[in-house]
Amino acid sequence: MSQSSTDGSYGKAGFTRRRFIIGTVGVSAAAALGGTVVRAPRAVASGAPSGPPTTTLPLPTTTEPEQLLLTWGSDPAREVTVSWSAPGTVAQPAPTLAFSTRPITARNPGWLIKLPDPKPLDVTQRYDEAASVSFTDGLNGQTTFFYHVQLTNLEPGMRYYYQVSDGAATPSTAGASFETAPHGRAKFRFSSYGDLATPSWDLNTSGNIWHESCDNSWFAVTAIENPGDGQGAPLFHLLNGDLCYANLDVNNAPGVWRDFGNNVARSSAHRPWMPALGNHECEFGVDTMSGHPGGAAGGIGAQGAAGNYWNGPYGFGHYLSRFLLPDNGVTNWDGNRLRGNFYAFQVGTVKFISLDADDVIYQDGAANYVINTANATPETTTTGAEIPNGTTTYTRFYTGGLKPGATDDSLVPDYASGRPNLQTIWLDKTLAQARRDPSVDMIVVFMHQCAMSTSVPGNGSDLGIRQAWLPLFDKYEVDLVLSGHEHDYERTYPVRGYAAGELGTVVAPNPGQVKGAAVDTRRPAVVTTEPYELNGTPAWNTREGTVYLVLGGGGTNGPTNTYGTDTADDKPQAKVITTRNAVVGTEATGFAKNGADSVEDAPWSAAINPTDAYGYSIFDVDPGQRPGETTITFQYFAIPAVTNEAGSAHDGATTLPTQPTEKFVFGRRVGRP
Ligand SMILES: [Fe+2]
Ligand SMILES: [Fe+2]
Secondary structure, rough: OOOOOHHHHHHHHOOOOOEEEEEEOOOOHHHHOOEEEEEEOOOOOOOOOOOOOOOOOOOOOOOEEEEEEEEEOOOOOOEEEEEOOOOOOOOOOEEEEEEEEEOOOOOOEEEEEOOOOOOEEOOOOOOOOOOEEEEEEEOOOOEEEEEEEEEOOOOOOOOEEEEEEEEOOOOOOEEOOOOOOOOOOOEEEEEEEEEOOOOOOOOOOOOOOOOOOHHHHHHHHHHHHHHOOOOOOOEEEEEEOOOOHHHHHHOOOHHHHHHHHHHHHHOOOOOOOEEEOOOHHOOOOOOOOOHHHHHHHOOOOHHHHOOOOOOOOOOOOOHHHOOOOOOOEEEEEHHHHHOOOEEEEEEEEEEEEEHHHHHOOOOOOEEEEEOOOOOOOOOOOOOOOOOOOOEOOOOOOOOOOOEEOOOOOEEEEEHHHOOOOOHHHHHHHHHHHHHHHHOOOEEEEEEEOOOOOOOOOOOOOEEEHHOOOOHHHOOOOOOOEEOOOOOOOEEEEOOEEEEOOOOEEEOOOOOOOOOOOEEEEEEEEEEEEEEEEEEEEEEOOOOOOOEEEOOOOOOOOOOOOOOOOOOOOOOEEEEEOOOOOEEEEEOOOEEEEEEOOEEOOOOEEEEEEOOOOOEEEEEEOOOOOOOOEEEEEEEEEEEOOOOOOOOOOEEEEEEEEOOOEEEEEEEEEEEOO
């Protein structure tokens, strides 16, 4: 963008936070703009269930392939992983994958890859190029099956056709085609949101309503296949955590995952979907935290006391079985390989980094059974596993510890402990390499939880991310940080460094805190509120500061797009989590969990959307010429909440917008090659 063009009209008139109240793109307004009213197909199920099932429901015993899922390998120009599942609890007899640069037909059978017999998830082992993985849910005992083929040595920018088969006597097949990433400095499009959940009963394969089911989840996938600007589907999608909320349906987590897999397959069969771990990927089970079978399963107290309440490694067993992601090469202190927990890949001139913020956040919000009922019945499941009231799966520092930095309010890997935080070490190394690499112009980080959010009903801003990772994002000039977690939209001004001092106030003290006391929230410092302009579009130079986007409007049934204001001065205000949320109570009285402990004025908040919680983002990367400007043009398309979603009634219509609710350019100058 032009450094000299600081046309103030954009900054002053159009994009101050308070003026950016989106009130014009409701259903009728969008329809007037030519929005497409998409009606969902009618249900196969004959009637709506009254709510989430409370008992374990059976899964199919058929084997036809479904839930097709593509992900990038480490080099998206040459490596794509094809994954799929069997519908239920029976393994496919002899699964195969065929692929070719021409459609698979009887005359063109393609290259055929046979998969081995399934083995239970074991993250201490390396995967073969073709792998079949089973996972047994700790709470309901159902075993489900996942198939992965890591295709390598593909041609860049090439379309490949594939077909998978269950290998039954009368085989069932499914297939699609995909395009590999372009080589070198090329334009491309990607998309993003988090917090997708599952559609409601009539659009779920199972016909069930789950805890977070909402038909917006269905339309969110529809939108990725046909973005509102008519310029075509993205090359790939970033899914910023809280994929399907299976950890809320403790008797049916595999069934929830299946409905998620079939919903996203409408897109993920055609283009890679790259996830980040969120709090709702952490599930209760009967394993140790490292994922080994617990010795004290069953019986209230014993299982909890032994800490045997994790569903696979760190509770992520379903996620790690389902996604085979680029390998970070990091082995955790407990011997588990951390492949898939966090990873990086490069498309064109952009380095993408997926992080698991569960590792550094203060907030306690993963799997938790905390209810304010005296002598509450433990969360008892089909297998006899019992999760007592007051149990939470807190995974902070699961890849090692952090300690206060020497010179500022940061947290840095704690080498003296002998177990420094491996994810943060990997992040530092990965960012340093990316910024040294002349083929990388911009760096996009995506994770689930937020460093900055002013949502009131949401979780708030987490000091842990600010302390552990913002110093690295600053040092290596990360351009964009995408998150979810809050079920809404928010954009920050570019920020760099932080405002020193105790700028926060404790409002809901955790142990050790005093209400009303000042607290250092390490508040990010705004670089500027005035955008530049590029060809009529407001633009930030992200070399000057990192922009944070909260994109959590995938589709859950719990919108949080109400935003905080300091009543004293009418300026934006944010909740900040600066210590672990206290869980207080006893079996006899019931338990409660504290919310965010503090608040701060939030001058970093640039744009919010109180009108629509849902939406998707489209990013168009243009590397330009060197020397020159490399840009990512960002469009946010808000999607109105579907009508008549509540309860068992069904309508399931919304208006997918054809105009973005905002458009922004993020870019930087790049030098000579
Ligand atoms: Fe969420
Ligand atoms: Fe979340």
